[in-house]
Amino acid sequence: AHSYTKYNSWDKIQSWISSIASSNSNLISKQVIGNTYEGRPMTILKLGRKSSSRKPAIFMDCGIHAREWISPAFCQWFVKEAMSTYGQDSQMTSLLNEMDVFVLPVFNIDGYDYTHKSNRMWRKTRSRKSGSSCIGTDPNRNFNAGWCTTGASSNPCSDTFCGYSPESEIEVKNVADFIRRNKSIIKAYITVHSYSQLLLFPYSYTFELAATHSELLKVAEGASAALRSLYGTRYTSGPGAATIYPAAGGSDDWAYDLGVKYSYTFELRDTGRYGFLLPESQIKPTCEETMLAVKYIAAYVQKNL
Ligand SMILES: Nc1ncc(C[C@H](C[SeH])C(=O)O)cc1Cl
Ligand SMILES: [Zn+2]
Numbered sequence: 400a401h402s403y404t405k406y407n408s409w410d411k412i413q414s415w416i417s418s419i420a421s422s423n424s425n426l427i428s429k430q431v432i433g434n435t436y437e438g439r440p441m442t443i444l445k446l447g448r449k450s451s452s453r454k455p456a457i458f459m460d461c462g463i464h465a466r467e468w469i470s471p472a473f474c475q476w477f478v479k480e481a482m483s484t485y486g487q488d489s490q491m492t493s494l495l496n497e498m499d500v501f502v503l504p505v506f507n508i509d510g511y512d513y514t515h516k517s518n519r520m521w522r523k524t525r526s527r528k529s530g531s532s533c534i535g536t537d538p539n540r541n542f543n544a545g546w547c548t549t550g551a552s553s554n555p556c557s558d559t560f561c562g563y564s565p566e567s568e569i570e571v572k573n574v575a576d577f578i579r580r581n582k583s584i585i586k587a588y589i590t591v592h593s594y595s596q597l598l599l600f601p602y603s604y605t606f607e608l609a610a611t612h613s614e615l616l617k618v619a620e621g622a623s624a625a626l627r628s629l630y631g632t633r634y635t636s637g638p639g640a641a642t643i644y645p646a647a648g649g650s651d652d653w654a655y656d657l658g659v660k661y662s663y664t665f666e667l668r669d670t671g672r673y674g675f676l677l678p679e680s681q682i683k684p685t686c687e688e689t690m691l692a693v694k695y696i697a698a699y700v701q702k703n704l
């Protein structure tokens with residue numbers, strides 16, 4: 400059965416999505432934004448008090464990289480917390496009354512399923528192209544943001560293969576299309592990865608500072624402090640290029656350049672002891688502390704609507 404403190408298989412997550420989406424029609428609904436390469440439905444959960452008019456929104460995705468299992472675990476945790484604390488927690492209640500939160504629990508479903516069934520360390524999508532024996536593209540190098548100029552490879556066998564063209568991956572195109580369609584209401588983009596305990600923001604494709612660098616940094620530092628207040632977990636905040644590595648084609652840079660003012664990449668626990676193989680015993684503490692950071696960002700966005 401599905402558990403918030405286990406790394407659920409895609410089958411369990413898919414049935415969880417259906418059941419939670421039908422649990423409270425005034426607060427949550429689901430929509431399929433397209434299928435993956437292997438035909439699995441990319442399903443977004445829309446959280447927020449039902450309204451006849453469109454509300455400003457936050458978009459959060461998990462599981463861009465298949466092996467980063469703590470990431471989809473967090474998106475499931477976030478949805479559970481939102482649903483269970485609405486009406487009790489004043490901030491969550493206010494947030495979901497005034498805004499919508501779109502959650503994509505697993506971005507790279509084909510890759511996620513492959514890590515459960517075949518290769519636990521797989522990172523990319525599972526797309527195939529004639530002419531190469533190698534499979535998959537790194538979705539976080541496939542967005543149209545300085546595409547393939549740095550920190551990415553044009554070798555299909557590389558784990559950071561940028562793809563044959565920007566948005567060549569159907570999963571990337573499905574998400575980019577959704578965000579483009581809704582760009583007038585999407586005020587913040589959050590994408591969840593692991594590991595290293597970092598809170599990154601644009602840019603990764605250049606060392607140039609973003610136009611709103613100081614604000615992005617201020618919010619990141621506030622979010623990291625909120626996270627640290629629970630168990631003392633230390634995060635480093637900063638622009639991607641200087642804080643982790645220069646790399647192009649990432650979703651956060653693309654969303655920021657589209658006009659999404661607040662755009663962040665989380666790199667969750669740990670710092671290398673377990674790495675991608677974070678034990679299930681750390682799912683709860685990791686998700687609880689990360690909730691504080693995401694709620695901090697959401698509160699800031701809401702205050703600055
Ligand atoms: N724009 C970006 N933002 C964050 C990162 C770091 C993640 C860490 Se898993 C990656 O390498 O894809 C990479 C890029 Cl290209
Ligand atoms: Zn499994």
Ligand SMILES: [Zn+2]
Pocket residue numbers: 463464467592593
């Ligand atoms: Zn990642």
Ligand SMILES: [Zn+2]
Pocket residue numbers: 467592593594666
């Ligand atoms: Zn990572």
